[in-house]
Amino acid sequence: MTRASEIVVVGGGVIGCAVAYYAAKRGLRVTLIDQPRRGRATSASAGGLWPLGESIGLGCGVIFYKAQLEQGKVAEAGGPSQLPRAFLDFALQSKALFPTLAGELRETGGLDIELERTSLLFVMYDEADEAFARPLWQNCPCGRSLTEWVTPEELGRTEPAVTRAARGALRFNGDDQLNPYRLADAFRASARTLGAKLLPHTEVRNICVAKGRVIAVETAAQRIPCDAMVNAAGAWAPEIGRMAGIDIPVLPVRGQIVATETLPEVLSACISTTDCYLAQKRHGEIIIGSTTEETGFDVGVTPRALKALTAGAIRAIPFLEQVNVKRAWAGLRPGTPDELPILGSVEGVAGYYNACGHFRTGILNAPLTGVLLSELLSGAPLSFPLEPFLLSRFGAHRDTGASRVGRAR
Ligand SMILES: Cc1cc2nc3c(=O)[nH]c(=O)nc-3n(C[C@H](O)[C@H](O)[C@H](O)COP(=O)(O)OP(=O)(O)OC[C@H]3O[C@@H](n4cnc5c(N)ncnc54)[C@H](O)[C@@H]3O)c2cc1C
Structure with a gap:
């Protein structure tokens, strides 16, 4: 690939926008095509940057696990x-890019991503929570320096809104947050400033492959000749893969989520419990998430989920009983069988690249994904090993028309 090469990025969620930004920053000629679909994940996200928390199963992991346990779907408590070490290393490296990136995006695209240096607190209610948290503290994959055992008294001092019934908490320092909408918008605006062409509200209908190489991307209105294309279509990545004859094991995983009205500052850390997680954003709303459901492309919001999430939020922060719910929505995470993203090239189809399957951590992992794809597209040395994330880890990937995946856990 040379600087004169034409690159098409399919999908304008946070991942496609990050790829377009970093590719344009390297001087590549990029066209970003997006057809907004209902349930696209970036518009649904909570904006947590929790490399440690996510890799050991906090956030949605513990909520999903508890629900599975109650339904008898897992045998023992x-x-x-935990996700593999490669995931944690990837997430830590991606998160480390944010402080510099925030400044770059402000300067280039004129938007503030509202990055907040904070921490994630796993709030414990009972012995089972403590039994789960103690080994995480003792054997934290990053060592003890980033974790802290918080006594009930310390918790009361630092987070006075959290219930006095808590038995303490485990704190993960360096698990931060930002405004996810702003991140995608800022990547997009900056990519455009750097010369990327944007085709919003445009659906990709076909990928043209000739002699084992991608040669063009087609929309209803035009054929765009290209030397490379990136599949960043989130939960719809299998559709785009099929157009190039490639089977992508990505499945939509619904997450329902609730936002309170704007409140004065109540929380200084993000909170994770076995019922829900809570993150107060800079504009004052508290985001209460989230479910993990395999319900296809259904983006409905259900009373059962709202009841469970709000009850969990009130249990953690009792005064929330008195506040108004402002809105509730659902998004489709692009899930994969092993919960790792699918990145990089695919044998047999030159010029085709994956940047999909980011499941619960696409916001967190967008920067490093963008960096790596831009390195691949420009033939630069890679700043992180891609092997654990290649599509080939799933074995055969030629489209048989019969693929169906289930999540491994
Ligand atoms: C409730 C919830 C909470 C979350 N919280 C967090 C969090 O706290 N931290 C975190 O890191 N991650 C979080 N996530 C996960 C994160 O939102 C996703 O991993 C990430 O947004 C995936 O981005 P994406 O760009 O791959 O997909 P998307 O945002 O879905 O973007 C894909 C885009 O491709 C478009 N598209 C599809 N088909 C076509 C086509 N044929 N032509 C053109 N365009 C097409 C879609 O319309 C869409 O705009 C959360 C997700 C949910 C649902």
Whole structure:
């Protein structure tokens, strides 16, 4: 690939926008095509940047695990399983890019991503929570320096809104947050400033492959000749893969989420419990998330989920009983069988690249994904090993028309 090469990025969620930004920053010629679909994940996200929390199963992991346990779908109370070390290393490296990125995006695109340096607190209610948290503290994959055992008294001092019934908490320092909408918008605006062409409200209908190489991307209105294309279509990545004859094991995983009205500052950390997680954004809303449901492309919001999430929020922060719910919505995470993203090239189809399957952590992992794809597209050395994330880890990937995946846990 040379600087004169034409690159098409399909999908304008946070991942496609990040790829377009970093590719344009390297001087590549990029066209970003997006057809907004209902349930696209970036518009649904909570904006947590929790590399440690997510890799050990906090956030949605513990909520999903508890629900599975109550429904008898898992046999014993061992807690959610941890993601492999490669995931944690990827997430830590991605998160480390944010402080510099925030400044770059402000300067180039004129938008503030509202990055907040904070921490994630796993609030414990009972012995089972403590039994789950203690080994995480003792054997934290990053060592003890980033974790802190918080006594009930310390918790009361630092987070006075959290229930006095808590038995304390485990704190993960360096698990931060931002405004996810702003992140995608800022990547997009900055990419455009750097010369990327944007085709909003445009659906990709076909990928043209000739002699084992991508040669063009087609929309209803035009054929765009290209040397490379990036599949960043989120939960719809399998559709785009099929157009190039590639089977992508991505499945939509619904997450329902609730926002309170704007409140004065109540929380200084993000909170994770076995019922829900809570993150107060800079504009004052508290985001209460989230479910993990395999319900296809259904983006409905259900009374059962709202009841469970709000009850969990009130249990954690009792005064929330008195506040108004402002809105509730659902988004479709692009899930994969092993919960790791699918990145990089695919054998047999030159010029085709994946940047999909980011499941619960696409906001957190967008910067490093963008960096790596831009390195691949420009032939630069990679700043992180891609092997654990290649599509080939799932074995055969030629489209058989019969693929169906289930999540591994
Ligand atoms: C409730 C919820 C909470 C979350 N919280 C967090 C969090 O706290 N932290 C975190 O890191 N992650 C979080 N996530 C996960 C994160 O939102 C996703 O991993 C991330 O947004 C995926 O981005 P994406 O760009 O791959 O997909 P999307 O945002 O879905 O973007 C894909 C885009 O491709 C478009 N598209 C599809 N088909 C076509 C086509 N044929 N032509 C053109 N365009 C097409 C879609 O319309 C869409 O705009 C959360 C997700 C949910 C649902």
